[in-house]
Amino acid sequence: MNSSKFAVALVHAPVLNKAGESSATSVSSIDVHDFARTCAFYDVAPVYIVHPAQGMQQFVKELTGHWLDGKRGDLNKGRREVLSQVSVVSTLEDVLAKDDYQIWYTSAQPPEDAVVVAPESLSEKEGKHLLVFGTGHGLDAKNLPNENGWLYSIDGIGKVRHLSVRAALAIYLDRLFR
């Protein structure tokens, strides 16, 4: 149980692939590091890394353990602190069993009939909130728990429609906490 009002989940399955099918992605070490660091910067915790495959869970545990348990963490206490908030789970349902979260999904294109809220508005809402990010081509919401709502998409003005999930997280947390 954590005292932070906000937590984050990065979902690797079920997510959509390029063809729009339900799929899974590999965990990227840089996502774990950037999610942990950006969340620590804003005191958001825990950071749930969601992947059903045991091998991928082990990978994340070894990556974080390298800094949490070993000499490297003695030498870089900031990184140890940052990675101490990472929690590995199999499914988003496992996250919901851990605390009484309201669930907020993110997407570059929320469903048309979705309840959509500004991230800024969450700071005024009571209770605990889980911001959920998808890898691949985004959350497979039909195969995920019912959400309380979606966050407004981040709108660009350029030639591409998608940010990296690392950049999206940073922008949402900045908007939430400014």
Next chain:
Amino acid sequence: MNSSKFAVALVHAPVLNKAGESSATSVSSIDVHDFARTCAFYDVAPVYIVHPAQGMQQFVKELTGHWLDGKRGDLNKGRREVLSQVSVVSTLEDVLAKDDYQIWYTSAQPPEDAVVVAPESLSEKEGKHLLVFGTGHGLDAKNLPNENGWLYSIDGIGKVRHLSVRAALAIYLDRLFR
């Protein structure tokens, strides 16, 4: 010559190391990808990757060339578009020779006597603007060209004082263009 009012430079030398000495860092491929993508999202261009070492310059050219020249770019035209704005240079002075930029440095801790401006305020300023980011422990400003000013640091509320440079770029551009 580019029509965008804003450009970005990611400096790998001279930057500070942990001991505060003038130093250089290696180019990280994820920085090139995330900088190129976030800038394309906001129509900021070019993205200058600054490194004096020829081997590092070659690395960036091969990384971008993989998507610009080959079949991979035919299959992923979005990534080709994104990486087409990356430009590799030896020094920040080389960037300044390319266009008439006003220079804005970024840091988690700008110098105490610095001119500091909000990123939002740049959108109202005339002319072309270069936002400069440092790798390692930040820009070695004493060994870099004189700046017009620094951007306000991004302030967190958590236990760590630094964001990844990828997250910082995303937040600054969001604040600039919202």
